[in-house]
Amino acid sequence: MTSRNTSALRKSNAGKSAAKSGNLKKATSKTGKLPEWNLDDLYAGIDAPEIARDLQRMDSECVTFETDYKGKLAEQTAGEGGGKWLAEAVRRYEAIDDLAGRLGSYAGLVHAGDNVDPAISKFYGDVSERLTAASTPVFRARAQPHRRCRP
Numbered sequence: 086m087t088s089r090n091t092s093a094l095r096k097s098n099a100g101k102s103a104a105k106s107g108n109l110k111k112a113t114s115k116t117g118k119l120p121e122w123n124l125d126d127l128y129a130g131i132d133a134p135e136i137a138r139d140l141q142r143m144d145s146e147c148v149t150f151e152t153d154y155k156g157k158l159a160e161q162t163a164g165e166g167g168g169k170w171l172a173e174a175v176r177r178y179e180a181i182d183d184l185a186g187r188l189g190s191y192a193g194l195v196h197a198g199d200n201v202d203p204a205i206s207k208f209y210g211d212v213s214e215r216l217t218a219a220s221t222p223v224f225r226a227r228a229q230p231h232r233r234c235r236p
Contacts (some may be wrong), residue, residue, distance in 0.1 A: 122198055125189040129140050131208040139188055143219040146181050150211070153177075153221035 128136050154174050161170045189212065196209035 114222075122194050124191055124194055127187060131195060131205060136188070136212075137193075139184055140215050140219075143181070143184055143188065143216070145224045146177070146184070146221045148179060168190055181220075185220065188212055189216055 158171075158174075159166055164170075192209045193211035196205055199205050
């Protein structure tokens, strides 16, 4: 991803606000150069193939999680090896959560860095929508045992 220099945009917006109040020098000297995130440790850019791969993996892992665990908690944990079964369920849930966090953090931080660029705004919206859709089976799988516990 090529680094976007949004400092100029921020300065011009700050200048417009300050110009309205007649205090241009004071506003620009307070902020100076704002820091920018280096998100290369997460993904190379909004069009990186790893993002599409991870979104597809999220979809797949969430559906598999629901298939493997929905409605099975009480029976499986009561049986022989129930603790190991539950530990594996928690490990898989945490892996899904980590992947979702990585995708959501990247999309959110890129968008926070430049929320004026329509391509970045679309990317943010698309990733958010995919994360919501992918996580639905996981929440259904988690919610199932709780319904049985209600009086």
